[in-house]
Each structure stands twice: as C-alpha cells, then as structure tokens.
Amino acid sequence: MPLFKVKTPEPKGPTRYLKAATLIDGTGKKPVQDPVLELEGRRVKRIGTKQGIRIPPRAEVVDCAGLTLMPGMIDAHLHTMMFNCLTFHNYRVAQWEITPELQQMYGLFHAQLCFDMGFTTLRDLGLNSSRGLLTAELCAVRDAINAGIVEGPRMLIGGFTVITGSHLDLINPRAMQRFGFQTADGPWELRKLARTNLLAGCDIVKTCATGGGGTDKEEPDIRNMTQEEINAIVDEAHAFHKVAAVHCFTPQGQRMALEAGADTIEHMVFSDDRTTDRIVESKVWMTPTLLHRTDRAIQARKDQGTSQFVLNKMKQIQPYCYRTFEKMHRAGVNIAMGTDMGYDPQMGANARELEVYVDLGMKPMEAILTATRNAARALKLDREVGTIEAGKLADIIAVAGDPLKNIRCLQEKKNIQIVMKEGRIYADRRAGRNRNVVNVKPGEWKIVDYL
Ligand SMILES: [Zn+2]
Numbered sequence: 001m002p003l004f005k006v007k008t009p010e011p012k013g014p015t016r017y018l019k020a021a022t023l024i025d026g027t028g029k030k031p032v033q034d035p036v037l038e039l040e041g042r043r044v045k046r047i048g049t050k051q052g053i054r055i056p057p058r059a060e061v062v063d064c065a066g067l068t069l070m071p072g073m074i075d076a077h078l079h080t081m082m083f084n085c086l087t088f089h090n091y092r093v094a095q096w097e098i099t100p101e102l103q104q105m106y107g108l109f110h111a112q113l114c115f116d117m118g119f120t121t122l123r124d125l126g127l128n129s130s131r132g133l134l135t136a137e138l139c140a141v142r143d144a145i146n147a148g149i150v151e152g153p154r155m156l157i158g159g160f161t162v163i164t165g166s167h168l169d170l171i172n173p174r175a176m177q178r179f180g181f182q183t184a185d186g187p188w189e190l191r192k193l194a195r196t197n198l199l200a201g202c203d204i205v206k207t208c209a210t211g212g213g214g215t216d217k218e219e220p221d222i223r224n225m226t227q228e229e230i231n232a233i234v235d236e237a238h239a240f241h242k243v244a245a246v247h248c249f250t251p252q253g254q255r256m257a258l259e260a261g262a263d264t265i266e267h268m269v270f271s272d273d274r275t276t277d278r279i280v281e282s283k284v285w286m287t288p289t290l291l292h293r294t295d296r297a298i299q300a301r302k303d304q305g306t307s308q309f310v311l312n313k314m315k316q317i318q319p320y321c322y323r324t325f326e327k328m329h330r331a332g333v334n335i336a337m338g339t340d341m342g343y344d345p346q347m348g349a350n351a352r353e354l355e356v357y358v359d360l361g362m363k364p365m366e367a368i369l370t371a372t373r374n375a376a377r378a379l380k381l382d383r384e385v386g387t388i389e390a391g392k393l394a395d396i397i398a399v400a401g402d403p404l405k406n407i408r409c410l411q412e413k414k415n416i417q418i419v420m421k422e423g424r425i426y427a428d429r430r431a432g433r434n435r436n437v438v439n440v441k442p443g444e445w446k447i448v449d450y451l
Helices: 091-096 100-116 135-147 187-200 227-239 251-260 273-282 295-303 308-331 352-359 364-370 373-378 407-411
Strands: 015-023 035-040 043-049 060-071 073-078 119-124 154-160 204-208 243-248 264-267 285-287 396-399 416-421 424-428
Touching (some): 100 135, 100 416, 100 424, 135 187, 154 187, 187 204, 187 227, 204 227, 243 251, 251 264, 295 308
Parallel strands (some): 015 060, 243 264, 264 285
Antiparallel strands (some): 060 396, 396 416, 416 424
16 A cells, blocks of 8 residues: 555535436435435535435525436446457457557447446456557547546546467468567566556556466366466565456466455356355455347447457356356356446447346345446555545436346446546436447448448
C-alpha cells in the first residue's frame, strides 16, 4: 500500500434528485420502494424514500417513475479490441487483417456499445495479436474517455504479459501468420514485459497460467509458464500497486495462480475439489466468462467464419465450464461477472452472462451482485463504485422491468432507460427522450469486408 495518499477535495457540484419506483442498491439488501436519491456533483449524497426526503421546490429532479434503479454494471473481463465481427463479416479478417489504428477506433466503439447498455465500468484484459499488444492504444481510449472528449465507460486496461507460445499464439490453423506476438520468457524477461505494459499505462497485468482456446484436445492441460515465471509477473504487478489477473483453465493453473498471489483468476474451465476448496479459502475473485461458451455464441462465431478447430474446442469444453461454475458457486467461491466479450461478436450484450448464471443456479439478486458489488471488489474499486451508497460515485442505471423477477430485462436496450456515470446522464431513453451514446444501429453501419 502507498505510505500516504493526498486527497484533493472535489468541487461539490449541483444538487439533484433522482426518484424511481424501486432501488436495488447492489449491497444485497432488500429492494427499497419509492426511493429518492440526493446527488451532489459526481456523488450520491443521501438515500431515502419519498416519505423521508423532502425535495425542495424548483430542485432539479430526474424522474424515473416506474423504473428500477441499480448500480451501473461492471464487466470484469472483456476485450474491446479483440475482434470486430459487428463491422466485419469475416472473423479472420476482423482478427488479423486490420491496422492497429482502425482497431483502436473499434475498441472505443465497442466500449460505447457496452456503456449504452448500462455497463459503466469495463475491465479490458488486453490482447496479444500479430498487431502487437495494443496496450498503449487501449490506454489512450481509456484516457480520452477520462478526459471527457469522448463518451464512454470507465475503463481499466490489462497489459498482456505472456510466454512465447501462450494459448492464443497456438490457435489453429498452423498456416496462419505467426509474427508480431509480443512475448517473453523467464522471470526477468517477463518482469520487463510487465514493466513495459505498466509504462504504457496499464491498470492490470494479465497473464496466462495454462493453455486455452487455441490449444487442442488434450492441451488445456499444458502448463503455460513455470511457477517462477508467474510469481515474477504477479510480484511486478503488486510492486506497482496493480491487480494481477491470471487466465487458468485447469486446477494446476488455478493452484499456480493462488501460489503466486493472483488477485483475480479467469475462466475456470476444469476443476477438482481440493483446488476449489483452496480457491474458496483464499477468497480470490473468479470471473466465469460463460457467455462465449453458449451455443448461441458458438453459432455466432460459426456464422462469422471461425475455424472448425476453434468451434469444436468451444463445444467440447462447454459442459466442463458449466459444471465448474455450478460447483464453484455451491462451494462459495467469490464470483465477479466477466463475459470475455470480444470473442463473442455481440458487443453490448454483456448482461446475457447473468442469465447464464441464473440458469445454472444463481438467484437473480446474487447474479446482479456479481456485476455490481462483487465486480467492484474484485477490481478494488469498491470504495467508489459497485453499490449505490452515500459518498460513492453516482454510477446508476434506471431499468424498465424487475431484474429480480426477470434477469433478461437487462438485455434490451429499450429497458436500459438511463445510464448515469459519475452523476452525468449519458443515455436517456425515457418516454419522449432519445439520448444514446451510440447513434448508429446494427444494419446502418458498413460491414467493411463485404465491399
Ligand atoms: Zn479473455
């Protein structure tokens, strides 16, 4: 921890009131009926009900009559610059035949699509491609949003720090272009790669302890690095007060990540009881990323021309992913929502991940917590966001429908009626209003490689 922290007082800003039918505050407490929130500048100042808080005459009121307020959602694992299947027809072109400069524009576009759907915070876990890591490009998108020159969600950027021949490098067919990957081997080289990513401005160091989507049938079991290497990466992240995120498909990888002191572990395809117990004990955060394991995602990838090898692999690991999720949930593993969106071509559909959790046994409230309080805790942002509480930043969405009765109501844009980040409304789809972050609709944009 830093030895001291100087906190500059922030300007108070105007006082406003937010009224709605219901409040789900993201703490897990029972919903509040007829809530009234007093906002001051970027923050929530006071929370009460219409009986308890008297709104002064002529005060500015955001009236969300009939709507449910809840914290802006957080996707703790996605890749805004991975593919562009919304704007390209062909997966291979989208992945490999695009310049970093154009890719960066799509990264912003993808982040805005998620933002428009109520995701006010995204953790982008970066990428390693033949175009390089794009850590600096991702950081620039984050910084442009933070500077207020473009609209978008709060972003945390992961710098990809992996060995040569790590899982994504191995994607078949082998005839594919292999140059341009930025990898490192051995603890000191990996420390240098982590530091280079940190120099570029990343918030998180991301690494991979095991194989993954690119490795074939037996190979999720391959170890991706030595214990000494993973220890070096996690240590480097912590030395800079950053979070270390570790991709693990197997119990061996999970144990290596725990041993290294990882802050979040990603995917969890396979599991064993002994390791699951250790995960529970450690209280480490797990992001399940089940959305891109669904049949729908596999079909979408197929339609975009994904290689049969990858499709087979996705189908093959699907039941393991579901079973591991059920088991880890039952065992009491700390779960934060992450979609791995970016592989799945439907950017903005992040809330479908919650439906998968509910289908696999989570109560809707628990599922909502994974995308609010839990995700904020996993990202160490919980002092500022993740719940609607006095003193926290006003990241709030207003939803038509009751997500506790029907978790799917979070999936439709028309239901996400207000998206507020730090007290400012970016999307407003209440009756008579039509403010969006993204104003082009699917079908209106060009499918670039169709020409
Ligand atoms: Zn990922």
